[in-house]
Amino acid sequence: MTRDTDDLAQLKAALQRNPVSDPAAKRAALERAMAAFEKLEVPAQGSAQGLRPTPDRPKRAGFLSGVRSMFETLKLKPVLALSTSAAALFLGVAIFLPQGGFGPGLSDSSPIAAPDSAVIKEAPVLLAEPAPAPAPKPAAKRAPAEARARTEAVADNLRVERLVAPESEAAADDLGAFVLAEPMIAALDVPRAQVPASTEAFANAEANPVKVTANEPVSTFSVDVDTASYAIIRDALSGGSLPDPQSVRVEEMVNYFPYDYPAPDVGEGPFRPTVSVMPTPWNPGTRLVQIALQGRMPAVTERPALNLVFLIDTSGSMQDPNKLPLLKQSLGLMLSQLRPEDQVAIVAYAGSAGQVLPPTAAAERGTILAALDRLDAGGSTAGAEGLELAYKVAEGMGGKGEVSRILLATDGDFNVGIDDPEGLEAYVARKRDTGVYLSVLGFGRGNLDDAVMQSLAQNGNGTAAYIDTLQEARKVLVDQLTGALFPIADDVKIQVEWNPAMVAEYRLIGYETRALRREDFNNDAVDAGEIGAGHQVTAIYEVTAPGSPALLNDPLRYGTSDTTVAPQTQGPELGFLRLRYKAPDEDVSALIETPILAETPVTPDANFAAAIAGFGQLLRGSVYLNDWTYAQAIDLAVANRGDDPFGYRVEAVNLMRLAQSLSR
């Protein structure tokens, strides 16, 4: 402890010994300043140029900079899931967490949740009056996307020796340590080594603020089935440190877990929404509204042939045991899930891009595994070139009705030769129109460029997953392969209109990087997230009833007390949910609408999702949790563990316990 203090004190002392400014330089600078001042004063008050009051964050994709796509920070996670058995598992459940509170209760049948009468009373009009609205969240737009379900899998000769090698798991575990407790020392001993000076960039944005329904009744965002953030957090905690709050994306943590949501009936749309309302664990005065989407799981036998192109980063930085070796094992695992008529090709990039394996039928496993095994790390990264080649190969593999997808596997070193990350995104966005999907698998820590990976996957209509262990590889590439590889709905957007008579304030929990402008909801040219076969998406809002002591905003003294707010239904509807999606291959979106009712049963799934959302907010240092702590999150999660056949929930509880110890 004193040691630390000494180090910091030494650094401080050295830093404060800055050179004295040179009088000549100072004079010159002051003269320039005055000259600039006078020059500016002549044309008087124009609009100032070049003001940048907000800090820039060049590497962080997500931040508010209005640049279109960047801000949906994707994480790399459940990208590929194909397979049958997995069907049940990997349903994409989208739970949106709106700002107000989490409401996990799931109603089966059609989604309608009614608020508890206890909390939400008939609001007197006065109370429903608007309070000042918090700042708007950044709107995310993306370029139009049409998605097609044709993936070409090109598998050349990859060969993975041990599909499930026990030792490899140990190595894989080493990958994860996101933040090593002793980075410098760790760099010296081989297996754990991470890049000492981390150059990781995470995409994230400020947590969504509480909004006043009367001012801003409509909340719009894109679905997000990524789960990379959870893997990154797990990695950090397992390595003995709390994760960087910037790396925590609450919706990805919630979406990491499979839930038991009702699937769409035959003849219904590609997914089915379920809404539930429950008391907020951390605030007795609010409630959580959970919106869950369950994607349809097509019968396995009906799935179209798949064309996969593995685009593999073989740059020098990939040689750590938790990178290329883990990647080979992971892809090997996945091969067993492919069907004989599927095709696989492999393109490597590093130094010069090259096709390692021409399109090969998945039946020729030996050939594919051998090609994989020949991959060797070395050289610098030329991602753009490799990407072009991969698209070319994928386009050559496509057949009628087939699904083509590129799986980009990298540790994030994706910048050599790309002087223009935005150009790369634009390229990916253009290629999306050819029907080839792009998903990203992240490996290793140290210079993981989460922001670029998210942005690429988002623009490529794919998902981003982070693979830190062989177990995670199995979850993403085997159990959930179907959802990851077969899209069932593109550009899925969610819009909730809150009823000011029932909900005075709301807060969307998570989805900061997925915000859409209200008008973008109906604009089919604006891109949004995809849902794969069986995917589940969950979003959670924390909502506050009018008159509740938990309200954070005071009514406006000069607010309009007109009745324009009231003309809507005064019934038990908390709000109205609208979903837009496009069927793969379609350009025109379809609309699903359903009211959010106040009365719904609370399920263990909903409680568990709320526990995870609370956990994520604790890690982010949220100000909305009152005195709720890890202990309560643990209790809530343990009590609602449910079946948990794969042990994901137990793992989460253990991570909470770790975080609890580390935060003391």
Add this chain to the structure above:
Amino acid sequence: MAIQGLPCALRLIGVMMMDSSDEFLATAAANGDRAAFAALVTRHYDRVFGLCWRLTGSRAEAEDLTQDICAALPSKLRGWRGEARFTTWLYRVVVNAAHDARRRNQTRGRAADGWGTWEIARQDAMSEDRAAMDWLAQSMQRLSSELRDTVALVLGEDLTQAEAAQVLGLSEGTVAWRMSEVKKRLRAMAAEEANL
């Protein structure tokens, strides 16, 4: 205080300028008050130069950067809304300018990122304690640019973590986390040295 004649009144204004708060001067300068602007730049030149040096690790670069900032300050002040403390606002301007410079350097293919040209800088006559400065440069080089920015503000400028967070546009938690990272790196460095 009797004011006798115009010259005295002018002097008085000068004196008032010296005592006026940064925020008052900035607002006046933004409205076209030349004297206020002059007082403001003069007052803060050294502060800006100091931070530039901490961010770049090179005296020459710091001087260039400071000059650029001074020249851009009049137009930047157009965006001054008096919402934050002037120094916080100014730090933000400096950090943004340093990031822009870093980026420009990168596109020119220069070894970008600050504290990298120490070998030249150490020839500087300034350092009476070369060993300490070498240690500083080594330490700074081992930190990522984000960590360096944070350290420059928190340790170099003595900001609280909350203030640094405001300047960097991050949450306080992130700044706290970064500082704990810095501690770990320093500890690791010390351990390494001990092993040599």
